[in-house]
Amino acid sequence: MTRLTLRPDKQTLGSFCVLPDTRFGEAELGERTILLLRGHPFTQISWVINSVVILILVLIFDIIWGQSLSIRAYFWVNALAVIAVGAYAWYNFLLWYYTVGFVTNRRVIDIDYYGVGKRRLIQAPIAKVADVTAKTSGYFGQVFDFGVVNVQTEGYIQNITFTNVPNPDRAIAIIEATAAGEISTAPPTP
Amino acid sequence: MISVIEFFLTVPFINILLKLFIVSLSVFYVFYSILMLGQIGSLRKIIITDQGDLIQFVSTVQLVVALAVFVISLIY
Numbered sequence: 157m158t159r160l161t162l163r164p165d166k167q168t169l170g171s172f173c174v175l176p177d178t179r180f181g182e183a184e185l186g187e188r189t190i191l192l193l194r195g196h197p198f199t200q201i202s203w204v205i206n207s208v209v210i211l212i213l214v215l216i217f218d219i220i221w222g223q224s225l226s227i228r229a230y231f232w233v234n235a236l237a238v239i240a241v242g243a244y245a246w247y248n249f250l251l252w253y254y255t256v257g258f259v260t261n262r263r264v265i266d267i268d269y270y271g272v273g274k275r276r277l278i279q280a281p282i283a284k285v286a287d288v289t290a291k292t293s294g295y296f297g298q299v300f301d302f303g304v305v306n307v308q309t310e311g312y313i314q315n316i317t318f319t320n321v322p323n324p325d326r327a328i329a330i331i332e333a334t335a336a337g338e339i340s341t342a343p344p345t346p
Numbered sequence: 347m348i349s350v351i352e353f354f355l356t357v358p359f360i361n362i363l364l365k366l367f368i369v370s371l372s373v374f375y376v377f378y379s380i381l382m383l384g385q386i387g388s389l390r391k392i393i394i395t396d397q398g399d400l401i402q403f404v405s406t407v408q409l410v411v412a413l414a415v416f417v418i419s420l421i422y
Contacts, residue, residue: 178395228422232368239375239415246408250382253401254389267392272381277392 160333162190163342169197172322174330175341180258180265190339191330193257195320196302203248207241214238247271257305257318259331261339264307266316278316280309285335290324307331365419372416379409 164175171194214237254269292303303324307316
């Protein structure tokens with residue numbers, strides 16, 4: 157097998173980062189993050205559209221009925237709408253940002269952040285990776301190149317699934333090369 | 347439609363109900379912001395990233411806004 161040479165690289169709005177600065181908090185001594193995966197930004201489009209549409213509706217409400225409302229009612233309608241949309245957008249951004257997959261030179265780690273008070277962390281030693289498969293399905297998955305990467309492990313260690321990650325084929329190549337110890341690093345391109 | 351709403355706003359009972367609704371909503375928002383801030387504090391220890399400080403700052407701003415809304419809802 158030929159060695160895979162990697163350079164620090166950040167693609168698709170930080171959802172596919174090779175040799176990133178971001179690292180797992182409980183990393184062991186000498187452990188280095190090879191790959192960081194998040195959901196493809198396209199999969200987040202629904203909450204972005206929802207937020208924008210609600211803000212536009214509030215704006216339309218202001219234009220049509222704003223002048224007939226008292227200042228107090230006008231203030232509360234706008235304040236509550238903006239706060240609700242802001243909280244909704246920020247919450248969804250955090251769900252996306254903190255649901256990550258790490259591939260290090262020692263482990264494969266999947267951190268799923270489900271929201272307030274709920275998160276899940278699964279990890280498996282990289283040496284126990286038996287097989288890596290990817291599935292790209294759906295129209296948008298084909299167009300924007302994102303899909304599910306499934307890391308199967310030996311024995312009783314739980315399999316790890318990264319959902320909606322960009323460049324699934326490249327992710328497979330990097331995970332397999334890391335598991336085989338066939339990774340070498342190069343300085344970033346200027 | 348708006349004149350109907352304005353009419354209802356002049357009814358004392360509905361006015362009190364609306365005020366209670368806004369105050370309870372702002373209290374919920376304060377608790378939610380505190381919870382989010384706590385969550386981010388713990389997540390930052392697991393996922394160490396350059397943007398951690400910025401995210402914590404935005405969540406702190408959210409908490410400040412929540413407290414401001416709560417105070418305004420009591421007096422306005």
